[in-house]
Amino acid sequence: MSSATMRVIEANARMYRQTWRGSIVSSFAVPIFTLLAMGGGLGRLVDAGGQTGLGSYLGFVAPALLAATAMMTAVGESTYPVLAGIKWTKSYHAALATPVAPADLANGLVGFLGIRVLFNLLVYAGLMVLMNAMDLIPALTAVLPAALTGLAFATPVMAWAASLDDDRALASFFRFVVMPLFLFSGTFYPVTQLPEWVQPLVWLSPLFHGIELSRGAAGVAGSPALPWWLHLAVLLALFGVGLVLALRSFTKRLWT
Amino acid sequence: MTEPLVVANNLSKKFGDFQAVDDIDFEIAPGEAFGFLGPNGAGKTSTMKMIASISPVTSGHLRVFGLDPKTHGAAIRARLGVVPQEDNLDTELTVEENLFIYGRYFDLPRQEIRDRIDQLLDFAQLSDRKKSKVDPLSGGMKRRLTIARGLINRPDLVILDEPTTGLDPQARHLLWDRLYRLKREGATLVITTHYMDEAEQLCDRLVIMDKGKIVGAGSPQRLIQEHSTREVVELRFPAGEQDAVVDRLEGIGKRVEPLPDRVLLYADEADDALEEVHRRGLAPEMTLARRSTLEDVFLHLTGRTLVE
Ligand SMILES: Nc1ncnc2c1ncn2[C@@H]1O[C@H](COP(=O)(O)OP(=O)(O)O)[C@@H](O)[C@H]1O
Numbered sequence: 001m002s003s004a005t006m007r008v009i010e011a012n013a014r015m016y017r018q019t020w021r022g023s024i025v026s027s028f029a030v031p032i033f034t035l036l037a038m039g040g041g042l043g044r045l046v047d048a049g050g051q052t053g054l055g056s057y058l059g060f061v062a063p064a065l066l067a068a069t070a071m072m073t074a075v076g077e078s079t080y081p082v083l084a085g086i087k088w089t090k091s092y093h094a095a096l097a098t099p100v101a102p103a104d105l106a107n108g109l110v111g112f113l114g115i116r117v118l119f120n121l122l123v124y125a126g127l128m129v130l131m132n133a134m135d136l137i138p139a140l141t142a143v144l145p146a147a148l149t150g151l152a153f154a155t156p157v158m159a160w161a162a163s164l165d166d167d168r169a170l171a172s173f174f175r176f177v178v179m180p181l182f183l184f185s186g187t188f189y190p191v192t193q194l195p196e197w198v199q200p201l202v203w204l205s206p207l208f209h210g211i212e213l214s215r216g217a218a219g220v221a222g223s224p225a226l227p228w229w230l231h232l233a234v235l236l237a238l239f240g241v242g243l244v245l246a247l248r249s250f251t252k253r254l255w256t
Numbered sequence: 257m258t259e260p261l262v263v264a265n266n267l268s269k270k271f272g273d274f275q276a277v278d279d280i281d282f283e284i285a286p287g288e289a290f291g292f293l294g295p296n297g298a299g300k301t302s303t304m305k306m307i308a309s310i311s312p313v314t315s316g317h318l319r320v321f322g323l324d325p326k327t328h329g330a331a332i333r334a335r336l337g338v339v340p341q342e343d344n345l346d347t348e349l350t351v352e353e354n355l356f357i358y359g360r361y362f363d364l365p366r367q368e369i370r371d372r373i374d375q376l377l378d379f380a381q382l383s384d385r386k387k388s389k390v391d392p393l394s395g396g397m398k399r400r401l402t403i404a405r406g407l408i409n410r411p412d413l414v415i416l417d418e419p420t421t422g423l424d425p426q427a428r429h430l431l432w433d434r435l436y437r438l439k440r441e442g443a444t445l446v447i448t449t450h451y452m453d454e455a456e457q458l459c460d461r462l463v464i465m466d467k468g469k470i471v472g473a474g475s476p477q478r479l480i481q482e483h484s485t486r487e488v489v490e491l492r493f494p495a496g497e498q499d500a501v502v503d504r505l506e507g508i509g510k511r512v513e514p515l516p517d518r519v520l521l522y523a524d525e526a527d528d529a530l531e532e533v534h535r536r537g538l539a540p541e542m543t544l545a546r547r548s549t550l551e552d553v554f555l556h557l558t559g560r561t562l563v564e
Pocket residue numbers: 256271274275276294295296297298299300301302303
């Protein structure tokens with residue numbers, strides 16, 4: 001990692017230190033409410049039915065929520081803030097008048113985003129442990145694939161966001177891409193519950209691979225159709241290709 | 257003779273098919289305050305961005321500190337201070353954090369940045385605002401903070417793109433005062449402006465830009481000597497009468513320049529010209545005698561006024 005990239009990470013950490021209070025509620029309130037509603041409320045009903053073969057429903061949902069939350073955080077941080085840096089506050093232009101180059105900037109943003117997602121997940125996993133949704137060790141091992149899920153979304157979404165002229169497309173993106181992924185990637189029920197012909201479609205969802213990998217890491221049975229290394233490969237490929245595209249997109253947009 | 261800090265030959269910038277900077281040449285020497293004077297859209301900002309190595313050169317030759325921006329952009333930017341036309345401070349952060357983060361982008365040691373922040377806030381007359389957020393600061397304060405930020409790395413060349421545009425007169429004079437001080441301390445300044453008084457006040461040498469081209473170059477005095485007379489008389493006639501009388505002004509002074517709302521008479525002696533106007537029996541509603549400015553130079557060179 002270049003020293004300019006490190007300095008961008010440091011700068012973002014400093015900015016975050018001044019502004020985290022504003023985002024702390026949205027970072028944790030939604031995941032905690034989801035866990036309480038799904039795990040606590042719905043889970044009691046499901047477990048009472050007793051025919052799922054899943055163990056506790058809360059334990060089934062918790063690692064998936066880690067991956068899904070990582071996706072939400074990463075997508076949130078790679079959309080509006082990127083457009084703001086380019087167009088609204090122009091903070092990216094300020095950075096680029098220094099020795100920092102567009103590629104350093106993109107690398108640094110991805111780096112800081114990874115750190116932030118990881119940090120959020122550790123806090124969330126800690127809360128899950130306190131709420132008896134997960135044991136400590138599985139919670140910690142599930143955090144890593146969940147964080148990778150976040151990064152696999154961050155880089156391609158960032159590449160796309162950096163090419164936008166305004167934020168009109170973003171609302172549709174959240175409504176018609178992010179929300180369906182959240183709901184249909186096997187987060188709340190095994191994918192095998194879906195009609196057989198739909199299941200291969202779910203394989204197209206990056207979140208599905210993140211969830212499967214996180215469940216596997218936490219020792220919870222998911223959908224056994226695909227091997228773990230395939231999930232890992234999909235996420236790594238998305239992250240890698242996305243990073244190349246993001247570097248290109250940043251340079252194209254900011255070096256004009 | 258010392259090497260120039262910036263050399264541009266046949267420098268051009270295109271956005272798609274649009275030629276924003278059209279084949280310009282200039283050199284900027286160490287220690288001088290060099291101006292780019294021209295109306296909106298002349299291509300000043302595009303030129304500044306190329307010098308600042310944040311925008312690629314379309315064609316031509318450009319060297320900054322003897323380096324090629326294309327291959328040595330980061331090394332050039334490390335020695336530059338850039339004050340962009342639009343403030344891009346982080347308004348959610350404090351004054352101090354804005355400077356600190358910027359200093360870190362230059363990889364300056366943390367303690368050095370902290371010392372430098374105190375000096376710079378003192379210079380920018382913002383010491384009492386060190387811990388306050390940027391958002392509530394006035395336009396003039398933000399501008400001074402942006403300048404302070406541009407100085408954090410002790411740059412060898414400071415680029416100021418329209419430093420006082422949008423400021424009220426008082427904030428403007430305070431800012432000029434700060435820029436004079438920088439000049440006295442030996443800084444090399446590149447200033448763009450569409451205010452002729454700013455160019456006259458601050459610049460040792462300047463180029464006049466219009467539609468992407470340089471149409472004149474020299475010191476303010478020199479440009480006025482070359483392209484205008486010492487004095488100017490402005491005549492305002494009652495509405496609708498100007499067209500009828502312009503012909504009768506022919507031959508007074510060196511040049512007669514009718515504008516939509518008044519007529520300018522270029523003459524070395526304003527009093528003589530005015531006397532002649534009255535002798536010819538013309539009765540303008542209002543007359544004003546003044547010295548020539550860069551505004552007159554621009555009018556002469558382009559046939560248009562600088563600020564519409
Ligand atoms: N990124 C860009 N894309 C397209 N046109 C641009 C871009 N930047 C500037 N221009 C155009 O180039 C011309 C010169 O602009 P600029 O350099 O900002 O002039 P000035 O700073 O003298 O007002 C203007 O007509 C402007 O619209």
